[in-house]
Amino acid sequence: MPPVQPTVTRRPLHRRALDVQVFAREDGLFDVEASLIDTKSHDVPLAGETRRAGTPIHEMHLHLTVDATLTITAAASDTRWMPYVGACGEHGDAYARMIGLNLMKGFRQAVQERLGGTRGCTHLTELCQVLPTAVIQAMAGSVIDTREGDADGNPPFQLDRCHALRRDGETVAKFYPRWHQAPETATNVS
Incomplete structure (x- = not known):
């Protein structure tokens, strides 16, 4: 199927870039570095200031360490760009609550229970949702x-x-x- 081709002129508004990288450590564990970056193609008023086109609205990072069973042994987050400086990044070590979770066993639901809503950052919690398949892909055929x-x-x-x-x-x-x-075998019922 061919890609959808636009039939009208369009202009870019927003870009969200997700990146997940997995590294094998010499101690047998694995580091997972994930990021979410939102940018606009135009200047936007934001929290009483103007955020210039191309400057991140959000730049957020998750850092995990997992073992060979995909159980999280360490977790932290880092917010570098945010709309509300002094508020967005002030969730403390909320993402350390992922320690002990297994990426293959109920991870997404457990993240929602521990970090959904006001217990965490919407964007970091959303970023967590891509981690299981990304980490499994990294380990498929070697660790798994x-x-x-x-x-x-x-x-x-x-x-x-x-x-x-x-x-x-x-x-x-x-x-x-x-x-x-x-x-x-399908059975036809008259």
């Missing part, structure tokens, strides 16, 4: 076995998590035959 499943006999974690990797589909039949399941 994506071929044979786990020691308990469960299939690889990625199966049945998207339409391409549904266990009754052609992709799984071809690349993961051990885990393929026959499609359910």
Whole structure:
């Protein structure tokens, strides 16, 4: 399918850039550095001042350390640009509340419970939502076995998590035959 082509002239208004980088440490742990940066293409009034075009409205960073099971062992945040200086970055060590959470087991819901609403920063909490898949992608095939499943006999974690990797589909039949399941037989009811 071709990309949607605009039929009218347009001008950029806003850009949000998300970046997640994962690093292997020599002690066997992994560092995760994530950032969210919002910029405008035009000057905007903001908290009694003018924020110039291209200058960040938000620049926020999360720093995590995780172990090989994807459990968070350290967490911190850093807000460098914000709309309300002296207020936005004053959530203390709120993001340290992620310590002990596992990126593969209920992470997104637990982050909402611990940091949603006024318990944290909207933008940093939203940034947390992309962390599980980004970190899993970094570790897939090296730290996480994506071929044979786990020691308990469960299939690889990625199966049945998207339409391409549904266990009754052609992709799984071809690349993961051990885990393929026959499609359910549809019955017509008159």
